[in-house]
Amino acid sequence: MNHKNEESDTLTEAKTPVSNFIRTIIDNDLQTGKHSKIVTRFPPEPNGYLHVGHTKSICLNFGLARDYQGVCHLRFDDTNPEAEDVEYVDSIMEDIRWLGWDWKDKLFYASDYYEKLYDYAEILINDGKAFVCELSAEEMNKNRGTLTQPGIDSPWRDRPAAENLDLFRRMRAGEFADGQMTLRAKIDMRSGNINMRDPVIYRIKRASHHRTGDKWCIYPMYDYTHPISDALEGITHSICTLEFEDHRPLYDWILDQLPVPCHPRQIEFARLNLSYTVMSKRLLLTLVKEGYVNGWDDPRMPTVAGMRRRGFTAAALRELADRIGVAKASSTVDFELLQYCVREDLNKHAKRVMAVLDPLKVIIENYPEDTTEMLEAINNPEDETAGTRMIPFSRELYIEREDFLTDPPKGWFRLAPGAEIRLKHAYYITCKEVVLDADGKIDKLICSYDPASGGGWTEDARKVKGTLHWIDASNCIPVEARIYDQLFTVSDPMSAEEGKTFLDYLNPDSLKVIKALAEPSLAEAKPGESFQFLRLGYFCADYDSKPSAPVFNRVVTLKDSWQKKGVVSQRLV
């Protein structure tokens, strides 16, 4: 994968954190002496790529560990071999590192605990707290009851412990078929909480595991595995999302029955939702598998890999996580906030360059024909250390077609017949003549320049309000610009109207490929390198770039308070 982490800030310097209910709990636990050090964990299942929703959880868990001088473990919750794959564990580790976090030597897998988990299960059985059930999946489902009706006890519920133990051992030994029996916790079939209705804790599943291979044919369930894994690792605060709230009684029940080293506290918070996108692994998988996007790292995807490729920076993603806060109210954050975070970071770090997406030729009639002069251009006004570079200027140039209007509206201070504008870093030019082609379309502009305005400035107090970006027609390179827009046309693709699905809201214009022209320096752009194309937006070199044929992904546009006024309606993109 081609990317690099252009971090200039450091994660060790935490800003003053905004208070949230989890910090309040931790502060309290530290103050009362319940804990002297905190241990958190990020527990992904390796069954898909990480998305922005996960970055909230990652930054929360690793951020708490950083701020409280604790540690955060990375633990793969790999208890369902059918869905999991090393491709995913690799991408997850890569993404977390790219985000700037370090789990040091605290890398774990739930599958590392299979043996211990098994031993604990035998304890449960011996204590009469678990039983082997021979109900089929359908029968069990039927006996479970409904949301409003209690379930009924399994006929196998009161088997003697010895028999349960024998059966469970034989389950492990592979004597039974997949699905033929399960190990269930013996809790309460009449509980209002369906998770407590004798939940399955082990199932028989002959699937090759990405780490344990074919060693096991029984696999523990999440609700059983997770609390024990947390306890074995000495996790103090086990932070998860809201949908696990009613699993907490089960989490606590499991730990209460067993001689585990400690009893971590599960705390739930609201997951991140972002407008104009979807945040479920299942839906993202659909987009990938059915070809609506070009893979997990398609720049339109809300995956960490996709956003990285698009040019969103790790610092921006972390900033987003900091800004959205942590609470228990389900919420959907405006995509605008993410864009703000990206612009904020890129504004400080991206080198300014010039490129023209939709060229309109300009001929400077009073500029010598066989001259090319090199002009000095500042690389980043926000960062003096970024230095300057030289850019070529000669008689024939290109400007952005939308920067010229024959009959401009009031308030227009770009180019128009007779108008004078500044070419960034170059000269003032005045439009003398508009040349049309056979179809009546504007073919080129004949302009004159003021030789006294070198560098884009004159000593007189002349008012030249407009400044345009441009490129030298004979000293530029062709580049491919991939112009991205929201993948969906509605802010909440999940709440589809009758008979529609989220796929019906895919934005047909989410990607436009444009042949653009850019200043020569861009020929050397490295994949992953970000630039501000002056006045157009931030662009990031894609790994599809070839040495002489760079490809740029548009990360985000610049804010445009002029366009917002609605005066210019037809923008190229």
Add this chain to the structure above:
RNA sequence: UGGGCAGUAGCCAAGUGGUAAGGCAGCGGGUUUUGGUCCCGCCAUUCGGGGGUUCAAGUCCUCCCUGCCCAGCCA
């Protein structure tokens, strides 16, 4: 009409009985060789609604309303 959770501005969110932080968005102005950045100002007489307790309630009590999650041998 089972269980769990949540409602503070368009979107997030702080607030832990003492008189509604902050950010994004929006609006207005200033600076500007990017209509960018930056800077300044405005933006909740009120916290889902009604009662109640209190000198004092977003915070406590009570009733109601709305939304989200749960019936995988997924996590």
